[in-house]
Amino acid sequence: MIFNEASRHFSYPGFLDYAAQEVALNESRPERIADPKYAHYTKLNFQRMKRWDKTFVPDEQIIxxxxxxxxxxxxxxxxxxxxxxxxxxxxxxxxxxxxxxPLHIVLRDENPGIMDQFLTNGSKSIPILVSFDQQGQQLFRWGPRPAAAQLLMEDWKANPAGRDFEAFELEMHRWYTENKGKDTQAAILDLV
Known part of the structure; x- marks a missing residue:
């Protein structure tokens, strides 16, 4: 299985710890980041994950x-x-x-050989969820976002209509907030 080649992998709590460490390192050593916007995104997205963890309740029927x-x-x-x-x-x-x-998380940038096996239209879009059975056979692949969010992305790329990336990003995150994870759950269920 290709994921056995991962340089390291995390549980979800381990990934949250990693993200918290990245936030702290970015704040104490900003020179380590080639592009400062990634430090901003890491901090912002760590807060988003913590908020989801407090508020999201999975659909019992899907479970x-x-x-x-x-x-x-x-x-x-x-x-x-x-x-x-x-x-x-x-x-x-x-x-x-x-x-x-069981859930394992690997970092895209540390594992280019793995990422290259799961490109989306030739791009390294993430997150990508891949499911395997007990024999290591791939059951499904999902990502990087629900279909409705993907349509928002494609529409913006085709016709930005004066919206810069930051304005589009706010629109996308507003969609996620209003959707409350319903489309992500449904998309995964459709693949199982």
Missing amino acids: EQLKTAGPQEWWVITEAWCGDSAQNLPVIAALAREAGI
């Missing part, structure tokens, strides 16, 4: 269907600075936790 789907193991490719990950990873983690599915 029951995941429990009856057979043994599987989930792997997520992501980075702490990724806005889509901040909105989707807590949902994925809650589903996995409640359904008893």
Whole structure:
């Protein structure tokens, strides 16, 4: 299985610890970041994940269907600075936790060989969720965002209409807040 090649992997709580450490390092040693916006995104997205963890409640029917789907193991490719990950990873983690599915998280930039196996239209978009059965056979792949959010992204890229990335980003995160993880849950359930 390709994920066995990962330089390291995290549980979800371990990933949150890693993100918190990155925030602290970015604040104490800003020179370590080539592009300062990534330090800002890491801090902002860490707060988003913590908020999701406090407020998100997975759909019980989806949890029951995941429990009856057979043994599987989930792997997520992501980075702490990724806005889509901040909105989707807590949902994925809650589903996995409640359904008893082992969840492992690997960093995209530390594992280019893994990321290159799961490109989205040729790009290294994240997060990517990959499910495997007990024999290591891939069951499904999902990501980097729900279909409705993907349409927002594609529409903005095709017709920015004077909106800079920051304005678009606010629109995207507003969509995630209003959707409350429903589309992410439904998309994953459709694949199981």
